[in-house]
Amino acid sequence: DARVTQTPRHKVTEMGQEVTMRCQPILGHNTVFWYRQTMMQGLELLAYFRNRAPLDDSGMPKDRFSAEMPDATLATLKIQPSEPRDSAVYFCASGLVPIYGYTFGSGTRLTVV
Amino acid sequence: SQQGEEDPQALSIQEGENATMNCSYKTSINNLQWYRQNSGRGLVHLILIRSNEREKHSGRLRVTLDTSKKSSSLLITASRAADTASYFCATDAPFSSGSARQLTFGSGTQLTVLP
Numbered sequence: 001d002a003r004v005t006q007t008p009r010h011k012v013t014e015m016g017q018e019v020t021m022r023c024q025p026i027l028g029h030n031t032v033f034w035y036r037q038t039m040m041q042g043l044e045l046l047a048y049f050r051n052r053a054p055l056d057d058s059g060m061p062k063d064r065f066s067a068e069m070p071d072a073t074l075a076t077l078k079i080q081p082s083e084p085r086d087s088a089v090y091f092c093a094s095g096l097v098p099i100y101g102y103t104f105g106s107g108t109r110l111t112v113v
Numbered sequence: 114s115q116q117g118e119e120d121p122q123a124l125s126i127q128e129g130e131n132a133t134m135n136c137s138y139k140t141s142i143n144n145l146q147w148y149r150q151n152s153g154r155g156l157v158h159l160i161l162i163r164s165n166e167r168e169k170h171s172g173r174l175r176v177t178l179d180t181s182k183k184s185s186s187l188l189i190t191a192s193r194a195a196d197t198a199s200y201f202c203a204t205d206a207p208f209s210s211g212s213a214r215q216l217t218f219g220s221g222t223q224l225t226v227l228p
Contacts, residue, residue: 004155033216043201043218056215091155093216101146101158102216 002026006092006105013112018080021108023092024073032075033102034060034067035091043091049075050097082112118219119202125225132189134222136202137182143205145178145185150199150221159187159200192226199223 005024013019025032034046047067048056057067064083069075079086089109095102120135136145144163148156162169162178162185169176175188189196199221206215 035218042220045215045217048215093156101161103158104148104155106155 002103004092004094004103004105006090006108008108009106010109011111013082013110015083015112016081017112018078019082019086019110019112021077021090021092021110023075023077023094023105025075025092025094026103027073029094029096029103031095031097031102032069033091033093034075034077035093036088037091037107038088046077046090079110082110084112086110087112119200119222121222122220123223123225125227126192128192128194128226128228130192130226132192132196132224132226134187134200134202134224136185136187136219138185138202138204138219139183140204140206142180143207145176146203146205146216147174147176147185147187148201148203148218150201152198156201189224192224194226194228196226197224 004026007022030051032049036044036046044059046060049069052069064079066078087110089107091104091107093102093104118137124132126132142164144161146161147159149159150156160171160174160176162176164180173190178185201218201221203216203218
């Protein structure tokens with residue numbers, strides 16, 4: 001089965017450090033999402049790309065977060081500088097619009113100490 | 114803010130019983146999807162129902178959609194211990210509908226199926 005691959009699976013970093021999370025969407029999918037999941041807030045949409053163009057990143061703190069798709073095989077989410085409140089599981093998902101459902105990666109568990 | 118809200122937040126049943134979870138949402142939608150998440154894992158797509166559909170089946174899953182009430186339900190029949198997971202509804206809203214976001218998730222229902 002085709003998979004969405006996220007790296008790294010786990011990341012522990014110190015406050016103030018830059019964090020880069022990577023996602024390889026399924027080949028041929030034209031839509032990519034980034035979500036953050038915490039116990040308190042649940043699943044929050046951070047960014048949304050269609051055909052590599054950012055369509056919605058209003059859920060993302062702009063001062064420290066950035067999301068890009070340098071090519072169709074790679075999406076990145078960067079936090080600089082990281083803060084303890086950024087600790088969460090970050091998921092990438094891809095799909096084909098008109099959609100039949102999205103495929104999620106296994107997530108990156110980020111801990112900022 | 115979240116578009117969908119699931120009810121109940123937690124549900125515990127015996128193996129073999131049916132489990133029903135409900136989802137309410139606020140804006141017009143293209144479709145509504147249900148996902149399952151096992152502890153510590155990513156979300157898995159279960160079923161999608163379009164706004165012009167009222168009911169859909171997939172194996173032991175039955176989903177209904179009432180757009181007039183802005184609500185959906187997920188029924189899992191003959192539940193198994195392996196069905197233990199969190200279940201989320203997600204609404205796919207038209208991008209042009211202002212503040213409505215594409216694929217917005219609810220808070221989830223934690224289902225526990227006891228053997």
